[in-house]
Amino acid sequence: MELDKFSEKNARSQVTPWILTAILKAILTATRTVSIPAIPDAPPPPRPTYSLSCSAPPLPRDPDIPSNISQTLDLVLSPNASSASTCAAVPDPPPLPATANASSTCPAYFRFIHEDLHPWRAAGGITRAMVDQARATANFRLVVIRGRAYIERIAPAFQTRDLFTIWGMLQLLRRYPGRVPDLDLMFDCVDWPVVHADQYEGENATVLPPLFRYCGDNETLDVVFPDWSFWGWPEINIKPWNALQKELGRGNKRVKWMDRKPYAYWKGNPDVAATRQELVKCNVSKEHEWNARIYKQDWLKEIKAGYKQSDLSSQCTHRYKIYIEGSAWSVSEKYILACDSMTLVVTPKYYDFYSRVLMPMQHYWPVQDDNKCSSIKFAVDWGNSHRQKAQKIGKQASNLIQKELSMDYVYDYMFHLLTEYAKLLRFKPTKPPEAVEVCSESLACQAIGREKKFMEDSMVRSASNAGPCNLQPPFSPEEFEALKRRREKTMKQIETWEHKVSKPVDRKP
Known part of the structure; x- marks a missing residue:
């Protein structure tokens, strides 16, 4: 046999029996597939943690500076602050590894980044002259060069809008060190948009x-761009979104939807807009029951009382909540939608960075602006007659706010918007002579009281181990048109239902 010959040959070669046995086993098992367990990738090393270290107390405040503008930012940008040396003391963390993967696909509202920047893409890019043109109404200019931020304050903003907007941008640089591209932009902190499309047609x-x-x-x-309140609104004690979002989630569980008061609730300042003053007339009275409970928020009184009646997480006690714009869009939108209550949205004129994906009867119930009281009454009557459907609408909205408006996604939105913006620049950003370098250290070390606390509470503690979410492509014309048709069809359906029960005398509250 061949096996015998093989044994004799190896015997003459003085191969020992145990070696021969090993060889035979190898031959007999050569055709078998051996599964070797994969060695899991080692977890990435922890990113460096950030901390605040202030070598000197804040500079003294100037009593002559109005209290409704940020003196902190004024001090940071003053020659006496020595912010450049403070920022130089902050070590640059290593950039994200090139192999870092995105953790998820970005929510749908990110696709509007492409829509917002389309006019400049169509114009062939952004020139320095275009940026300079935006200076006319801007509050500050931000220049980022190699991950370091420089601010030129053009005009003080109301309260601390500019301060906390800049703070948020600095936290983005900490979250994604080395990833934010060089850029140069102008930021206007006033509510009303001013770049009218019809003024920039043709040439x-x-x-x-x-x-x-x-x-x-x-x-x-x-x-x-995401508003300042995501990092806190110290003037009215609204906490940074990371903490407040969790509180709102817990507040939702205090009163089950079916056990909530079967009315529409609104609390705010009606004096900022005529449309809100009209809303007040929809309150319950001897003559009318519009199914609304409207409360005026006196902020001066509330400040003196220690904000005891303005806890947002304790205001999820009604089945329905009303969102109505103020002088323009209102930051209250996310707080109202975060309740499981079905949100009644009075026809809005403005949108923020995420609200364009909200759909009627999926995330909210639309209320006619020129027929508020009757429209609110109809919405509440419908909801109380279709309680499971109304509850579902409220839940879908709060789920969107809790899951798709986390601070992780807020930072990712900022990152993608600034990255896409920077791609359009047709010039190399350089530090303006009037600009001062700012960093988390320089801002927080000059802040005092609630400003400093909110900065500490909202500070990014370490760089992200993963890349930002994957930005989806722009809407196709067909997708965009389908979204528009879907919204219009639903709005028309609700108007038809309302028309069947409305009376002509109800056209104005």
Whole structure:
């Protein structure tokens, strides 16, 4: 046999029996597939943690500076602050590894980044002259060079809007060190958008100013950006979103939806807009029961009382909550939608960075602006007659706010917006002579009281181990048109239902 010959040959070669046995086993098992367990990748090393270290106390405050503007930012940008040396003492963390993977696909509202920047893409890019054109109404200019931020304050903003907007941008640089590209932009902290589309048609498109702000509308081209309150609003004791979002989630569980008061609730300042003053007339009275409970928020009184009656997490006690714009869009939108209560949205004119994906009867119930009281009454009557459907609408909205508006996604939105913006720049950003370098250290070390606490509470503690979420492509014309048709069809259906029970005398509250 061949096996015997093999044994004799190896015997003559003085191969020992145990070696021969091993060889035979190897031959007999050569055709078998051996599964070797994969060695799991080692977890990435922990990213460096950040901390605040202030070598000196804050500079003294100037009593002559009005209390409704940020003196902290004024001090940071003053020659006496020595912010450059403070920032130089902050070590640069290593950049994210090139192999870092995105953790998820970005929510749908990120796709509006492409829409907001489309006018400049169509114009062939953003020139330095365009950026300079945006200076006319801007509050500050931000320049980022190699991950370091420089601020030129053009005009003080109301309260601490500019301070906390800049703080948020600095936290983005900490979250994604080395990833935010060089850029140069102008930011306007006033509510109303001002870049009117009809003024920049044809040849005027070459001077279209890319102006960042908190909201926009269908007639303007301002670039929308997350508002300052995500990092806190110290003047009215609204905590940073990371903490407040959790509190709102817990507040939702205090009263089950079916056990909540079967009325529409609103609390706020009606004096900022005529439409809110009209809303007050929808309150319950001897003559009318509009199914609404409207409360005026006196902030001066509330400040003196220690904000005892303005806890947002304790206001999820009604089945329905009303969102109505103020002088423009209102930061209250996310707080109202975060309740499981079905949100009644009075026809809005403005949008912020995430609200354009909200759909009627999926995330909210639309209320006619020119027929508020009857429209609110109809919505509440419908909800109380279709309680499971109304509860579902409220839950879908709060789920969106809790899951798709986390601070992780807020930072990712900022990252993608600024990255796409920077791609359009047709010039190399350079530090303006008037600009001062700022960093988390320089801002927080000059802050005092609630300003400093909110900065500490909202500070990014370490760089992200993963890349930002994957930005989806722009809407196709067909997708965009389908969204528009879906919204219009639902709105028309609700108007038809309302018309069947409305009376002509109800047209004005």
